[in-house]
Amino acid sequence: MPFIPNLSLKEEMLKEIGLKDIEELFSDIPEEVRIKDLDLPEPLSEEEVVKRLREIARKNRPFPDLLSFLGGGVKPHYVPSAVKHIISRSEFYTSYTPYQPEASQGYLQAMFEYQSVISELTGMDISNCSLYDMSTSLGEAVRMGYRINRRKKVLIPRSISWERKSTLKNYIKGLPVDLVEIEYDRESGKLNLEDLEDKIDGDTMCLYIENPNFFGIFEEDVDEISSIVHDRGSILIVGVDLLSLALVKPPGEYGADIVISEGRTYGTPMNMGGSSLGIFACRKEYLRNIPGRIIGLTHDLDGNRAFCMTLQTREQHIRREKATSNICTNEALNALALLVYLSILGSEGLVKIAKKNLENARLLHDRLVSLPWFKPRFKGSFFNEFVLESTQDVFYMNRELLKRNIMGGLPLEISFPELKNCLLFGITEVYDDKDVDMLIRSIKEVYHV
Amino acid sequence: MYRFASFDEPLLNKLPQRKTKISTQSPHIPEKLRRSSPPKIPNLEEQQVVRHFFRLSQMNYGIENGTYPLGSCTMKYNPKVCEDVAGWREFTDIHPYQDESTFQGTLQILYELEELLKKITGMDAFTFQPSAGAHGEFLGMLLVRAYHELRGEDRNEIIIPDTAHGTNPASAKMAGFEVIEIPSNSEGTVDLEALEKVLSDRTAAFMLTNPNTLGIFEDRILDIERMVHNAGALLYYDGANLNAILGIARPGDMGFDIVHLNLHKTFATPHGGGGPGSGPVGVKKLLEDFLPVPRIRKKGDRYILDYDLPHTVGKIRDFYGNIEVCIKAYVYLLMMGRRIRDVAEISVLNSNYMKEKLKRSGFFDFPHRDLKKHEFVMSCQRLKEEKGLRALDIAKRLLDYGLYPPTIYFPLIVKEAIMIEPTETETKEDLDRYVDALISIAEEDPDIVRSSPTKTPVKRIDEAYAVRNEILTWKDI
């Protein structure tokens, strides 16, 4: 019997411990709650399951069979083969959280390296070794902000994804704080600094910004934003795209106090948004307020270098309701995937890919606005996503493109009613001219030219 | 006997690097934002990187290295085919905002997995959005909050037994509740009098793990259910220990209103060294309209994402959950089917078998009720008093026997606690070997035990030094 070797030894083992019947082991479960008739299917063999799953898999249209130009944070990136091979080493993927450091030096060293790489990229002093995803990282960052200064006003851009906003709202349900949204500048797409100046005050706990922001646009005025925030003694939380940090000034250099990001697609596939990785880095003075696990360097009895989980008195298994967070299981394997991904690329590869993203985005942008139906919506400069306004009904266009195996840009008017017929496009290094040609040709077909 | 490989593996940034000339300047980045020098990520050849991580992997112990009876963690074998299927490009290369008509396959899996979990637990609806058990608890607490708020009731207390896992009180607190802890009785189960005393019109919910973290089934569960519901509160099930009752009893039939499961425990998906996990939350009808959006529904033969839910709490993370983990659990469940009852039977048999053998050895004490479920907690307090051996020493010594230690010092109410959960996937020889190792350690020269481990890549680690010195990145060295 697969996976249950002792099934055939049931009688023998029962006898050895002085029992007659397996039922005796369950005699403490009241009759009233016993399952009378287990309504589950007959087991399938491995071969049968694979066959069944093949049929189901056929109902999906993965990239690039379905060529997606969707923005909104998730995009396909190339993952070198070695990444999957390394994270499939079962010493890594079948281990538990490293509670026994002597038996987990390999993973612990890798997580120490992960923390180091994140700190290099973001320009922050320290990083934990993962939270669930970027939206929960934001939730935890704001909760940490409250522990630090106990202020009640949380400023966020109006232009973040509705899912992130909703997650944040839930993460602060238990705190006596209010969310206040800062407008975006309708021309540039950047944060509206006047609105920020109006709304920030002495009771402002923090400002969260994204760079590039949800519209793909770089917040150029980060130095100004940083001084506005710090003049009030508030905390600056910055959300970044990791890849952009190959070329963009790290938030640590413009005074960010906490930096969050998403590791999904850097070392792991899109997985329908599944393989998430919440990145969380901050200044060292907040060390004792950080949520999640942290790995530290130390030595063993003989003085050999060693690694272990550290500062655990912040965590739920010791502090219970007074812990900095409830997180226990995190996204370790995805953090490992990101580390291996970055190690294989090196700074050289990362810079190259970031530049390719910039170039492809310009190519796509220019080809689209050369069509009669699109114009740029915002003036700000962008990374690998951008917003175009269409003269046409974008839902109709996307439906027609889908028939040609293309996902057009992400319609924004559902979350931002003022952005009617605006689409958020995204592209990365994995696309080439032919892919862009195909999109352009298909749009022309939709409009019969 | 298993032996670790041991390497003096340098940190990644100390490996020999190739020379590079990199310009971070790009006309497309606003001048004020340009990075002056590239991030210090080492530039290495692929084979250097692979060898580095390969060596690190060999200094790490997973369940494929050997027995891993970590109590409360259900470290069972992770079938390989689950990994393969979840890795097919039809599942991995899907964008979360693709048109739903283009990932009908994944939606079908999630829908059918929900149906299976409903049957296994007796709940009415599941969401797969929580990324782990604690995330599920947090969602559960948000549901409790939303439910009472809508009814105009001001209830802000969550009751939790002293055996509860640390995430329970932490999750309740994060959702804004006050936590009230109640003691357990001499049987190791909920003290009903203590519960009665703290239940009131302020009680929002009672959180319970069943079997509890002592591995003991809460046999008064129906009394508990009546008391909690009579007080107008909800009953929450921490599903970390569901393995013990799969196919035998269902939390839904015990009166639980909310459950979270750990796919990365009960349903055989690997723990990944700390994640990704998946902590689906199931609810009874009365809470269905509060679940996060979207819900996955079936209309004719199509699956749809339904965002139209009157009282939804909204989102607790991006998108739909850790989908790849759900796919692995689905494959596992198709292979198990009705056989999940065997999972419960043998995991409980294995646990009682080990307990009985260890009990007969006479070295350890077994507080509370004798009959255990899938795990048991014993105390080595006597060994501590007589030979100066703590649970920690015994755990470390097990590593020299090539075995992964059990959970120690949890639950907090047992002195020098050793918590063993063998699961159903170990062989009898594995169980015997583990028991023999524990007995042999109890008989050994205590000095040897206290100075263990010696056969691991490093010896016992100075954790206090790490706390004091705060060396947390390679820049700190």
Ligand SMILES: Cc1ncc(COP(=O)(O)O)c(C=O)c1O
């Ligand atoms: C009883 C119990 N409850 C909750 C949890 C939390 O689950 P997770 O680590 O998936 O967040 C665990 C495991 O760590 C547990 O053992």
